Amino acid sequence: MSDTHRAIDAVWRIESARLIAGLARIVGDVGLAEDLAQDALLAALERWPESGIPDSPGAWLMATAKHRAIDMHRRSKRIERTHEELGHELDTQQEMTVADLDAALDDDIGDDLLRLIFTACHPVLSTEARVALTLRLLGGLTTDEIARAFLIPEATVAQRIVRAKRTLAEARVPFEVPRGADRTARLSSVLGVIYLVFNEGYSATAGDDWTRPALCDDAVRLGRILAELAPNEAEVHGLVALMEMQSSRLRARTGPSGEPILLLDQDRGRWDQILIRRGLAALARAEHLGSARGPYALQAAIVACHARARTADETDWERIVALYDALAELTPSPIVELNRAVAVSMAYGPAAGLKLVEALGSEPSLKMYHLLPSVRGDLLLKLGRPSEARPEFEHAASLTRNVRERELLLDRARSCLNGTSPR
Amino acid sequence: MRFMMLYKPGKEDVPPTQEHMAAMGRFIEKMAKSGALLATDGLQSSSKGARVRIASDGKFTVTDGPFTETKELIAGFAIVQAKSKAEAIELAKQFLKVVGEGESEVRLMHDQPAFEAEPTLQFSREGERQRAKPTARG
Numbered sequence: 001m002s003d004t005h006r007a008i009d010a011v012w013r014i015e016s017a018r019l020i021a022g023l024a025r026i027v028g029d030v031g032l033a034e035d036l037a038q039d040a041l042l043a044a045l046e047r048w049p050e051s052g053i054p055d056s057p058g059a060w061l062m063a064t065a066k067h068r069a070i071d072m073h074r075r076s077k078r079i080e081r082t083h084e085e086l087g088h089e090l091d092t093q094q095e096m097t098v099a100d101l102d103a104a105l106d107d108d109i110g111d112d113l114l115r116l117i118f119t120a121c122h123p124v125l126s127t128e129a130r131v132a133l134t135l136r137l138l139g140g141l142t143t144d145e146i147a148r149a150f151l152i153p154e155a156t157v158a159q160r161i162v163r164a165k166r167t168l169a170e171a172r173v174p175f176e177v178p179r180g181a182d183r184t185a186r187l188s189s190v191l192g193v194i195y196l197v198f199n200e201g202y203s204a205t206a207g208d209d210w211t212r213p214a215l216c217d218d219a220v221r222l223g224r225i226l227a228e229l230a231p232n233e234a235e236v237h238g239l240v241a242l243m244e245m246q247s248s249r250l251r252a253r254t255g256p257s258g259e260p261i262l263l264l265d266q267d268r269g270r271w272d273q274i275l276i277r278r279g280l281a282a283l284a285r286a287e288h289l290g291s292a293r294g295p296y297a298l299q300a301a302i303v304a305c306h307a308r309a310r311t312a313d314e315t316d317w318e319r320i321v322a323l324y325d326a327l328a329e330l331t332p333s334p335i336v337e338l339n340r341a342v343a344v345s346m347a348y349g350p351a352a353g354l355k356l357v358e359a360l361g362s363e364p365s366l367k368m369y370h371l372l373p374s375v376r377g378d379l380l381l382k383l384g385r386p387s388e389a390r391p392e393f394e395h396a397a398s399l400t401r402n403v404r405e406r407e408l409l410l411d412r413a414r415s416c417l418n419g420t421s422p423r
Numbered sequence: 424m425r426f427m428m429l430y431k432p433g434k435e436d437v438p439p440t441q442e443h444m445a446a447m448g449r450f451i452e453k454m455a456k457s458g459a460l461l462a463t464d465g466l467q468s469s470s471k472g473a474r475v476r477i478a479s480d481g482k483f484t485v486t487d488g489p490f491t492e493t494k495e496l497i498a499g500f501a502i503v504q505a506k507s508k509a510e511a512i513e514l515a516k517q518f519l520k521v522v523g524e525g526e527s528e529v530r531l532m533h534d535q536p537a538f539e540a541e542p543t544l545q546f547s548r549e550g551e552r553q554r555a556k557p558t559a560r561g
Contacts, residue, residue: 003509010509014457055520110456140506217424217504224458251533274462274502 004049012041015058016140017225021112023065024175030119031165034137036072040065113138114229115175117222121190124171129164130193132157138225139218149215150200151207187230191239191296194222198243202250203402210260210404213250220247227282234290237282238297244279245303248272260408264312276307298327317347334363342375350382370399374409381416390416425461425532426511428518430499432525438468443522450521454503459514463501498525502532 001009016037024033040061054060120133135141135149143161147154178186201215223240230236252270255261283304286297293301302323309315324340337360345353357376366372377392393413397406439447447465454460466472469488476484490496501518505511508531515527 006507006509007513010505010507010513013506013510014459014513214506217506221458221504225456228456228458278461 002049004053005045007053008041008044008048011044011053011057011061013140015061016041017113017116017138019058019061019065020137021116022062023069024116024119025112026066027069028175030116030137030168030175034165036065036068037061039068110229111177113225114177117190117226117229118177118186119168119173119175121186121193122168122171122173123186123189124173125164125167127193127196129160129167130189131197132160133164134193134222135197135218136161138222141218149212187233187235190226191235194219194226195239195243195296197222198246202246203405206401208258208403210254210258210402211250216243216247216250219243232289234286235294235296237286237289238294238300241279241282241286241300242296242303244275244282245300245307248275248279248307258404260404263306264315268310268312271307279307280304293326295327295331298323298330302327315346317343321347334360334366335369338366338369338372338375345379345382350379354379354383368399370396370405370409372396373399377412377416381412386416424506424508424511425502425504426508427530427532428501428503428511428515429497429528429530430501430518430522430525431494431496431528432498432522433494434524435493435496439465439522446521450518454501454514459503459505461502461504463499465499466497469496 019040020030020033020037023036024030027033027036043064044057044061048054117134117138120137121130125133131150132146135146136143141149143157144154147157150157177183198216198219201212201217201219204210204212220240220243223236223243227236227240248271249263249266251272252266252268253261279300283297283300286300287293290297302320305316305320305323320343321340324336324343328336328340337356341353341356341360344356354376357372357379360366360372363372373392374396377389377396380386380389380392390413393409393416397409397413400406400409451460451463454463469490472488472490474486474488474490476486478484503511503514505514508529511529515529519525519527
């Protein structure tokens with residue numbers, strides 16, 4: 001790749017979301033806006049290698065995309081579309097200088113970006129479609145990058161995006177920020193999409209890598225953007241806090257040959273203090289804004305207990321149990337219960353934890369969840385019952401699709417045989 | 424990937440004008456809104472600082488500012504998250520355009536585990552991305 005191409009790539013990464021958002025407001029259609037932005041990118045790829053990169057590349061792309069929109073509008077004038085407004089806006093803006101455009105891009109784009117996020121995560125779309133569209137439109141990722149991140153064929157991603165854009169158009173989803181009663185549900189959809197992306201990066205469900213840090217970075221970045229756009233939403237800051245603090249441990253989570261290192265075994269000196277500080281600040285904002293902590297702020301508060309402990313022994317497990325109690329009350333789920341059981345075992349001993357884990361044994365939704373037998377094995381081992389622990393680790397290993405995780409679990413199973421504990 | 428950008432104005436450390444400060448403030452706000460900026464700060468005049476050196480015999484030398492090698496003086500730093508070095512370079516250009524002069528040293532930080540088994544996504548398939556250009560956006 002030439003330097004210019006690399007630079008164009010970078011410009012796209014920086015400018016594309018704002019570009020698409022600004023265009024979507026004008027043309028009222030996210031799919032069309034993206035097509036226009038892509039056209040502008042192609043024009044840049046043709047022209048910039050010769051002409052050099054313009055002074056304000058974002059404004060150049062915007063101006064080019066707008067000209068395409070005007071051409072298209074004129075050509076399709078016969079077809080009655082809802083473009084009267086578009087024509088008017090385009091005509092009045094036609095004479096704007098590049099500097100004007102640059103300023104407009106800087107000043108007014110915030111609301112458009114927020115509209116774009118809400119549209120990409122619209123409930124009319126499937127979860128997979130929301131994820132793909134969000135990474136594509138807001139994260140500036142290519143179809144190919146999304147495909148590689150989620151280990152799915154590129155054609156599948158491309159199809160998902162095409163369908164998603166069509167669905168949005170057919171459902172006539174307005175390009176707007178939801179207000180009133182709708183807003184909370186819509187916001188939680190947005191947060192859910194971002195957190196899903198983060199989690200796939202943080203503990204990849206499948207594949208050879210234990211983590212995919214690039215995906216975590218994308219998710220945290222989306223979260224930070226959202227926090228700037230919707231600064232009064234406590235749960236947005238809660239989610240950002242959670243992701244920043246989880247990210248702070250990424251580099252301590254993997255050993256020399258790519259093997260997972262579990263929380264209590266990590267070298268805390270390798271935790272990223274900048275991200276911890278950012279996370280604690282975001283948590284403080286969330287707690288300041290919200291009268292009661294929401295599920296993300298609660299999870300962030302749990303993670304903060306780890307972040308604040310200088311050694312594993314200093315962890316305030318009783319406080320973590322209390323926070324899990326609150327979380328279980330707010331969003332009851334077997335997975336929360338399982339995590340609570342782990343915290344209980346750390347605060348009040350493995351026997352107390354095991355009792356809670358056993359109660360989850362019949363939970364159908366955890367039947368295929370590898371962490372249930374993994375936790376049970378861990379607690380049995382701590383209680384000095386390695387012969388019972390071994391089949392649990394083996395069972396857990398058979399359930400995970402992540403190669404690194406499977407190796408770790410099989411290691412633990414083997415260690416039950418010769419009586420040494422890897423912990 | 425994270426990069427540290429070290430800004431060197433290339434001249435004596437005179438404090439920036441109000442106008443400069445305001446322009447930089449706007450730029451920093453824009454960067455924060457893009458989710459790329461992790462940390463940033465400006466440094467005061469080198470006359471308020473010192474240089475501490477250790478010699479091979481273990482002896483320390485402390486030299487109070489101001490320092491005379493004006494070209495090398497650092498006036499501020501930023502830590503940004505970017506997908507590639509090219510993106511960090513673009514951000515550095517945008518910053519320099521705002522401040523109008525000087526140099527920004529762009530350095531990759533130890534983001535990943537120091538001995539990571541797998542390269543990051545971004546670079547593992549660099550060759551493929553190249554072949555797929557320019558239609559890879561599709």
